[in-house]
């Protein structure tokens with residue numbers, strides 16, 4: 001049994017799911033901040049990933065588990081916190097097991113694959129006394145934090161409308177949502193898998209409840225009929241179009257700017273030779289026009305919030321630069337933020353004034369949000385002070401409702417009333 005009372009300047013954690021996010025982000029955090037946190041156990045079904053994570057964090061064999069059921073059954077509470085970084089298909093029982101053992105919890109978004117699952121989790125978590133954080137790390141990004149303070153200052157007046165867009169780079173779209181893990185709504189629709197962060201940041205900045213939602217969007221481009229004639233199923237089977245195709249795997253995965261997260265999702269890949277061999281047959285090597293994808297490649301969502309505030313959101317997967325652009329119109333000013341420029345332009349009408357603010361600390365992964373949310377989680381556990389937790393589960397419930405309601409609106413050509421939608425979903429649990 002691990003002693004939990006030694007010191008609270010450093011916490012002990014368990015990782016469930018040592019994949020891209022688990023090892024690459026949450027594991028990295030402990031390696032970079034050994035004075036704040038350490039892993040004492042890991043649960044991961046893949047033998048190679050479990051062994052590598054165990055070795056990187058000096059976890060003894062006896063605390064490396066293949067299945068969470070085993071981990072919960074064999075152990076009492078052996079750490080201060082659990083980090084859950086499995087796919088969303090593997091969340092519900094793991095969260096309920098962690099609540100049962102009274103662990104502080106940080107769980108990846110989205111909370112589940114259906115609204116019913118999310119409601120079950122939110123209900124269980126609302127009766128829970130420990131810390132429960134949903135990894136909506138955008139709220140912790142310095143730029144959005146500054147915007148929140150500008151709004152709170154009152155100088156800009158009341159929010160009237162918000163325009164927000166998520167511009168996915170063409171290669172991120174292809175990797176994650178055409179070839180990759182999140183390409184099919186049999187798991188999650190795009191609005192949940194990717195844009196639940198955007199629903200969440202709109203809910204957070206506007207700080208009013210959403211009332212009604214409408215949405216349009218479709219899968220326009222990544223379809224079989226758009227494949228070049230004669231293109232093989234895999235790029236590396238000798239596609240004659242490889243020179244012209246931006247999605248050719250040699251351009252996307254062997255580039256000095258390739259996001260390491262892309263490779264981590266393929267498992268443990270030791271070198272480019274191994275990567276090349278994998279891409280001959282794994283899902284990421286497929287022709288982008290010949291995948292089992294069905295999630296949208298562009299979508300708009302319109303939301304009416306309390307107090308008559310309107311929000312509009314646009315996601316598109318055809319962009320050179322990956323960036324989010326946010327613009328708030330207020331009764332005495334406007335606030336504009338482009339994450340690629342990394343600058344906030346904030347103007348008031350009276351006095352007529354324009355300010356340019358450069359937020360600091362937006363360089364590391366997810367614009368600094370990943371480290372910031374982990375810092376807040378660890379500090380809250382160490383100090384017992386929850387005030388820096390700005391992504392508690394009850395606040396995330398609305399963002400999930402917005403995403404699921406938007407998908408219902410898109411699929412059924414409806415305007416969806418959020419309260420009615422929540423009641424309908426509650427009847428099913």
Ligand SMILES: NC(=O)c1ccc[n+]([C@@H]2O[C@H](COP(=O)([O-])OP(=O)(O)OC[C@H]3O[C@@H](n4cnc5c(N)ncnc54)[C@H](O)[C@@H]3O)[C@@H](O)[C@H]2O)c1
Pocket residue numbers: 016017018019020021022043044045046049066067068085086087088090108109110135136137181193264265366
């Ligand atoms: N917050 C963000 O910005 C952000 C970014 C990317 C992904 N995500 C989310 O993070 C989650 C993980 O994504 P990823 O890219 O790391 O995927 P991944 O497939 O690389 O990692 C998931 C890991 O969980 C393991 N696993 C599967 N079933 C398990 C179980 N029952 N118990 C324990 N481990 C299990 C898998 O073997 C795998 O190693 C997803 O829900 C995704 O939506 C969040």
